[in-house]
Amino acid sequence: MEVWSATNGWGLKVERCHPYTHPNTCDTLPPFITQGLTLPPEEAHPHTPPTQGEGITLSVINQRKPALIFHRVFPLGLYWAHWADLEWHLERVAPGRVVVMTVSVFGTIGLRHAAQRLTQLGSVFALYLMPSARWTWVFIKGGRTISETVILQGIAQHKAHLILPLSHMPMPWNSNKNQRVEEERWQYCEAHGAMGGLCDEWSPDPLPLPSAPPVGQQTALAGVGVVVTAGNRHQYLYHTLTTLLATPGAQQHNVLVILGDAPPSTTQLLRLLDLNFTKVAVQGQDNAKLFRYYRSVFQLAVNTFPDAPAVIFLDEDVEVSPDFFSFMSQTLWLLHADPTIYCINAFSNTGFSNRTFNPSRVFRGSVQVMWGYAVTPQFIHEALIKWPKDEHNTNIIIYDFWLYSNVRRGRECVFPEVGRSSHYGMGTNSVPLMVEVIFLNRPVVQESGVPLVGVSRLQLPTWRHDLSNNLTLATPLLGNPCSADFIPKHNPEQLYVFYYRLDAIEQGLPDASQFFALQNCVGGWALSDQGQHEGVSILAFSIYTTLYLVGVPFSSYSHLKPRDLPLWDVNTIPEEEFEVVQLNELNKHKFIPVIANRNMTSSYLMSYLSAV
Template sequence: MVTRGRVLIFTIKDEGTFHLKDAAKNLLKTLGSQVSLNLSWRDMWTLVYGEKHSKSPALSTWGDPVLLKTEVQLTASEEAECHWADTELNRRRKLFCSKVEGYGSICSCKDPAPIEFSPDPLSNNNVFSVPVAVIAGNRPNYLYSSRVNPLMITVFIDGYYEEPMDVVELFGLKGVQHTPISIKNARVSQHYKASLTATFNLHPEANYAIVIEEDLDLSIDFFSFLSQTVHLLDEDDSLYCISAWNDQGYEHTAEDPALLYRVESMPGLGWVLKKSLYKDELEPKWPTPEKLWDWDMWMRMPEQRKGRECVIPDVSRSYHFGIIGLNMNGYFHEVYFKKHKFNTVPNVQLKNVYSLKKDAYEVEILNLLKEAEVLDHSKNPCEDSFLPDTEGKTYVMFIKMETETDTSTWTELAKCLHVWDLDVRGYHSGLWRLFRKRNHVLVVAVPISPYSEKKPTGVTPIQLDPPPKEEGAVVDQV
């Protein structure tokens, strides 16, 4: 969408049926579109208080180009200007709004959105002096949505783009731009390395860094969550990071915002990195520019993680809203990210933070297994009836997993539970924790998990096989 004064211009950027959801199509209809509800694969379309549509003749062919000529009554520029009070904030706002468009109420004349930060103070704030690195690229609309506590924030921009810096300056933050290095995944990886190195160079006294991406929303208690947990990184050398993201924390599988887990994966998406880990271990062997690797997958490798774990919340403190990126599109976001649960409860006091230390956590897991009721393994775990219609109870199920690479049963279970199923994540020593029907459910992999010994005699681990592939079928890849 482009706005100029009172002119609205809509057109398909790429693929209308892929990127336009029903809500957007219905909105376009209210604005006068005759065809928005009927846009199909590879149609060409534009709307400028007049409309032109070119139907695609076949799935493999784009519609013909559309040419629309129309006349629009423009408003004099002096009449379109806002008359905000002459303050430092509004001077920044006026400069910004004279240069860029598409930021909603930030440039509204009548009731402009605030551009100052006024976060509620944290009691016993343990992250007040921890630098925050916002990893950004050329997606300034995402950056605007990632407003956070301004203390210690630096926005790192991958490239010399004007508009992202305009957003940074609008909010009075510090921005650093650097020359992109390499291509594709390697470019992102080098951007992260440059940003992390610069963060600790800018703040040599810092022992940690908080890392967030531009396309994240942060919960109201994001910094409180980190403040209550960051000390664990100093007190337990078996920990790798503190992350605000639960890979398996969907609306139907996460329940308790005060509950914390330990997991063997590195979730990212709003996380705390210890300086000594980065400077002593990661920075010296960070993937070089010619290696087209994902930085986060590299950090999850056993050679880097070295058996260490990350602390995560049951209910995520970050929400990934971006649908455009190197490894992201609208379909992928719809399936794997849109229905993630996101905490909206303020001032959550986390439960038993001390129990996240290595030895104490083992005691907690064993106590949970002791009280857990074993589910009926003769039933199909993908059926709703597999779990009794109760609330507040703890259940356990055992699934077959002979080796680390024997992931078929978990993958099929994850699919029917509608959680992350692309690889195996979010477990601790072969045990997953999630909620179903407001009951705490433990899933134990047998025999690889040390908790397999808790399986009662006579209970056969559940085995799920992937459905057979049809001959000649094409497998979709994301």
Template sequence: MAVSWRVLVNTVLLITVVGNFAFLYSMYNAPNRYHPEGHGTDVMTMYEDGDISIAGGRVNMATTTTTATTPQHTMAEAEDKRAHVQSSEPLRVRAYSSKALARISVNDDTVLEVGESAGEAGRGIHVAVINGHTGALMDTNKFDTYVEGADLRLLSYLRGIHPNRIVALAVRDEASFHLGNDARMELIKMGSIKIGQLQWRDTWAMVARVGSPDKTSDALARAPDFNHWGEGVEVSAEFERHAEDNGCNWPDTPHFKQRRAFCARYDGYGELCRCDHPPAIAPSPSPAPPLPNMATTPLVIMASENRPKYLLRSLRSLLAAQGCIPSNIVVSIDGVDKMEAEDVCKLVGVTAMRHRPTSEKNGRISQHYKFALTAMFDRFKDAEHVIVMEEDLDAAPDFFRFFSTALPLLKSDPTLYCISAWNDQGYTHSTGDVTRLYRVETMPGLGWLLSRRLYKQELEPRWPGPDKLWDWDMWMRMNENRKDRECIVPDVSRTFHFGATGLNVNDYFQKLYFAKHRLNDDPTAVVNTQDMTAEAYDAALRRQIAASHILDTQQPCGTMVPDALENTNTPLVLYMTMKSAGDHETWLQLAKCWHLWDLDVRGFHKGVWRFYRKGNPIAVVGTPYSPFSSHKPDALEPLFMAAPKKKQTR
């Protein structure tokens, strides 16, 4: 007997639907987990250098300066939509969901609206967090739960919203496909009755007050069949304004006054704004002598005005790294309309500057990079090098030591182009030595250092204009700019890409290509810079290949490493077919098999890829293109893996 698609989906979600009632029952018969947090009683200690210690951490309180490319009142006017007129009238919150539109309003003023023109970028669950006393919009966010991984971010986000905030959720297009049980259960705890029933292309909306699940309202409209969407659905609720929140009982210091104001204006910052035992902005690393080269090497963080929470996470990791000099950090914010990213900089105590956007899409990002690099070398006139970070990168605890140790290589070797903290092939299963460095012909980015001479004499005069919608990093990788020079990268990366939203990334892409990268966690690690000049590196690589165990090429997608050799640090070599510099057919298939970077070709040196395989250093040698293929035994047939044939379309 044929079974309809809806019957199948209902069967899969049966446990979740039944769970609605169990969780709702438990909420009314157990202590409320959303009780307001208690007031902290931590003691703040002042240090002679102006730092403060909170709950064992230490924070530098340097003064923030801001360079704006637009009058301050313009940004303030753009922010006016955050603040709803205060009055005694109740707050009427509406959320509307449909295939083409998600909209949220407070007392008939629209605070969030995403239409069909947003395309896939507007798909998923849209969330607005509203101050329960003033009615001000505190935060908005979007979770594309059509793709894998977004529901975990949604779960974390919901758990970080503070009690008495009003939360409105609206769906545009589709939100059920990868909305897992944990996120659904969290919404049920908040009072949702319908979320357990949400299925393919149903529409759903919800309005709730955090900590008061009995005040929650949600509604759902069924999709009539697999190929169509549910009708538009709207839910509304009216909330009495709660008493004005005077903030946490934190010490009466400039920092905590600033933090209190920040947390009253914005939401979604979790533990940073909790009243009980608030963490330091960043724990101070253990005392250590200044790192060579770092006092005159500033760092710029490339940031958009739309991802301030990413920016805070990145800044906290940098401030916790050994050798960090906060006064050397500048955040370049692309955009002049929103204040939150700049307020993050003020809270942390670093300098911010703003870039008025030009161009669009990748061209806009490219113009922002040119603006920031020019500004940094102009601002720090004695700096011969600049480190470039991005707002969605964590820094390793030895981030600055890595650059301090590797920088002399760039200074002394004209065959080098840059130093990068990121290894494109540096996954948890493909790395093995925190001290090892490689030379690669591609510019990795994602935490990198370049020289004033390179930028001012070569790159800046030729930088693509606003009319070129190019990726800046792809442009820098072109050999007309690189000129056969190479970059130094570590075996184990000193940055970690955590951003799941952006122009060129989503939750699925982040999980597939970035989430399993390895970040060094050893603060005492020191990279080995021996044999890193061009001639010495090639000589050492030849010695390694000559002494390596040659892998069988018959089962390329298997382990290929004999059991007796696993995790023995035995050098391995694999010879594969590579007839010319542009012949990457076999490598891309092998990279896919071994779960390495396979979107394009990166991380090679003269036709050789180096990483770790089953706990052993391996060199994959392109034959006959690579000069290192001369070590291949004559009788050995190099590995060849054909790319799958493309399906023909009529």
């Protein structure tokens, strides 16, 4: 085996024989594995953002025969989020596999927490890689390092040569299990890596998949369709499906996987799991292709479940909470009871780690469908009537935001304070910084059967009555919302309200420049008006303390502001007050790029190695 790492790329080659011992034979036999990237000289330097093929490479080789069964490059020249995706895939490489990792061009700045995981797996150098380091590592997952090499400085190509050891242990076999299914499982695992428990030879996941236990209101889920959208990311899909089907309340016969660009590896997996699936033709690139794909998904969903009380949609990289179906069973009835509600979201629209305290609490607000949502067949019909067959006929081609802008018609969604789903994958619209801020920072309920409080009071007349009453009873707050003493720390009050200037702009939308600074300071969602109910945002500061933000005059609740109460206006406050907004002492941004390896030197590394 030859592995190399350099500023112009990387490479992996597994020869059939050694060229020095068999010079005549080796030249005529093609290598078992040839993988890599070589940039032309004019591009052989770090790029921001990295071009395709730059970063940390992860290649998995079948331990019994020299075959590449998984390969992916993680663009860790970027600081945000991709380290979590690398960790996720590493965790799902089965014990005994041969793993090859390299730096391709540039890729250690974003390694971050994953460096600790690599160290736990046996890497000597992972914690000490400088931003410009060249690095190769070949190891057996759960076993020993075969080779690990590093160049901390310089631009020379860096090569490692080694003998690839192969295992002679037989494939796992258990005569007590279903012979056909087990044969299909291990045939699949011979060709595919990073599949988690499916291919773990020591502790494999059960097949066929066991049935999930019921939830308390199981009858509310009768006939509810569950559609999982998927493509070529079968590692994500396996995790999503097995987690979904193990969740209390899941009904396997109601699950339909709808495939777009799906290779044989995905369809083979679904046949192995004995799940219903179908394929749709897709055309185009990126979001244009996805916009067409989801139109086909909606059409298939309504054709398959025409009489369902609701249809639940999940993407292949959405993991559900153990309480997912229990949450749905307690809220789905609202889709029929209240015409002002169009969706049930399992994903929390307010659920940042410092703003979630009560898993029994639910809200309603103006929100697009999110990651793990339910709508009625009637809403799907409405969407299909308006959905353009040609994406050029709309200026929005991200389907969920298109639904929000063109089909919602002022209706709202129900969502929990603490989420029942998480989006864990990286895809077409996964902006790394947003992934870290939006997804990695949100807790998810880890128990099942959580009773929800006040679900019936989410219906609009009652919700308006309760909200108006709470705003009347709440203690008005004054001062600068971005100062550290904005929220009283030693006050038994449980409800607070803050009235601020919020004007309507084009198409009746609130002025984002007015709510952005306020939401950013108090830890709310600042990037859009989603999550608000008629100009009111609700934030939890503890299990006992709730803050209401009311935008005046935009909000329909503006009349509740006491006449003599001053209105905070970010556009007219004095300069010294605006400096407080910029400092944002109450809720400073948590994601400060700190690159631990920036000051690493060769002298420090040599000192470390001599000590160990």
